Amino acid sequence: MKILITGGCGFIGSNFIRYILKNRTEATIINIDKLTYAGNLANLSDVEREYAPSRYQFMKGDIGDKEIVEDIFSGSDIDWVVNFAAESHVDRSIDKPAEFLQTNIIGTFCLLETSRKFWLDPDSDITKKRLLHISTDEVYGSLNDKGYFTEKTPYNPSSPYSASKAASDHLVYAYYRTYSLPTIITNSSNNYGPYQFPEKLIPLIINNAIKGKRLPVYGDGKNVRDWLYVGDNCSAILAILERGLPGQRYNIGANCEKRNIDIVTIICDYLDKRLGLMDGKPRRGLIEYVPDRLGHDRRYAIDASKINNELQWKPSVTFEKGIIETIEWYLKNMAWVEDIETGRYRQYYMKR
Numbered sequence: 001m002k003i004l005i006t007g008g009c010g011f012i013g014s015n016f017i018r019y020i021l022k023n024r025t026e027a028t029i030i031n032i033d034k035l036t037y038a039g040n041l042a043n044l045s046d047v048e049r050e051y052a053p054s055r056y057q058f059m060k061g062d063i064g065d066k067e068i069v070e071d072i073f074s075g076s077d078i079d080w081v082v083n084f085a086a087e088s089h090v091d092r093s094i095d096k097p098a099e100f101l102q103t104n105i106i107g108t109f110c111l112l113e114t115s116r117k118f119w120l121d122p123d124s125d126i127t128k129k130r131l132l133h134i135s136t137d138e139v140y141g142s143l144n145d146k147g148y149f150t151e152k153t154p155y156n157p158s159s160p161y162s163a164s165k166a167a168s169d170h171l172v173y174a175y176y177r178t179y180s181l182p183t184i185i186t187n188s189s190n191n192y193g194p195y196q197f198p199e200k201l202i203p204l205i206i207n208n209a210i211k212g213k214r215l216p217v218y219g220d221g222k223n224v225r226d227w228l229y230v231g232d233n234c235s236a237i238l239a240i241l242e243r244g245l246p247g248q249r250y251n252i253g254a255n256c257e258k259r260n261i262d263i264v265t266i267i268c269d270y271l272d273k274r275l276g277l278m279d280g281k282p283r284r285g286l287i288e289y290v291p292d293r294l295g296h297d298r299r300y301a302i303d304a305s306k307i308n309n310e311l312q313w314k315p316s317v318t319f320e321k322g323i324i325e326t327i328e329w330y331l332k333n334m335a336w337v338e339d340i341e342t343g344r345y346r347q348y349y350m351k352r
């Protein structure tokens with residue numbers, strides 16, 4: 001089983017590589033990653049030590065680079081492609097959208113074209129092939145107080161990030177409809193867990209709260225996100241690769257809606273107990289409301305009954321457990337955070 005993972009040095013990709021190598025002994029992985037600011041070789045140093053070169057191989061490269069992607073396909077008989085590679089931060093997409101269009105749309109297009117070229121060849125066993133495109137619930141837009149996103153909810157993206165993901169999802173589905181390329185899409189809710197780049201809400205708040213820095217919260221703090229532990233997303237992705245059907249999309253979520261402000265207070269209160277008060281004061285005092293994000297979606301909530309019923313997948317980590325594991329991971333890995341904050345991680349080279 002040869003699997004091409006794209007964007008494997010990021011948050012979800014690195015967790016998925018570790019998960020599948022451990023749980024499927026027949027899997028061998030090629031990880032192509034451009035190593036943008038969000039890609040960190042340190043996320044996989046344990047994988048590199050344990051599994052390279054026989055079951056794990058890293059290649060620095062851009063998914064939009066046709067030559068590199070075709071070289072990978074001609075060098076190995078790739079069975080599955082799992083496309084995690086993306087520009088993924090909404091705020092950055094508002095400041096500078098161009099890279100989002102390039103990687104998320106054109107990069108995905110390049111993977112589709114290469115898969116089509118190699119997999120639709122008569123010598124290739126198309127029944128074994130899968131291209132799984134990792135997308136987001138943000139493509140559905142914003143909900144009011146009621147209702148849930150189902151797989152039938154029309155796309156209505158708000159940010160350049162979600163619009164670029166929506167465009168790539170449409171292309172992925174079009175390749176199934178037009179060429180019968182065996183593509184599948186996942187639309188998952190917000191992930192949290194180890195190795196998340198400390199610009200995203202949960203790791204940002206954890207790190208700032210540990211250090212006693214201000215805790216910025218957008219608008220009134222009442223925007224709602226539906227949280228999914230990254231390990232549960234990994235088990236869902238594997239279930240979809242093994243049992244999901246080409247041409248389908250699957251929402252992934254854990255039925256765990258939380259307001260942003262509640263996430264922040266949960267983290268503050270846990271750290272107050274775990275580390276003691278900050279200069280004699282509760283960390284909640286560090287909360288600072290800041291002007292709202294442009295076009296900020298109010299609420300996301302996933303109806304995951306399709307994956308629950310059709311693939312018998314269920315999340316296994318409650319938010320109460322997952323958030324403590326995540327906070328404890330960051331406490332243990334402050335050197336990892338510091339390497340990012342100082343920029344040292346850009347010079348990181350693995351010792352093989």
Ligand SMILES: NC(=O)c1ccc[n+]([C@@H]2O[C@H](COP(=O)([O-])OP(=O)(O)OC[C@H]3O[C@@H](n4cnc5c(N)ncnc54)[C@H](O)[C@@H]3O)[C@@H](O)[C@H]2O)c1
Nearest residue numbers: 007009010011012034035036038039062063085086190191
């Ligand atoms: N994090 C979430 O909560 C979440 C939720 C739903 C969906 N998603 C989707 O999951 C995927 C992974 O998200 P993440 O949070 O791990 O992102 P991330 O930003 O942590 O990682 C992205 C990775 O992709 C790599 N990359 C970027 N451009 C590339 C290119 N042109 N070629 C090759 N590699 C490139 C980066 O170097 C990085 O390693 C994304 O597609 C994202 O849209 C994320």
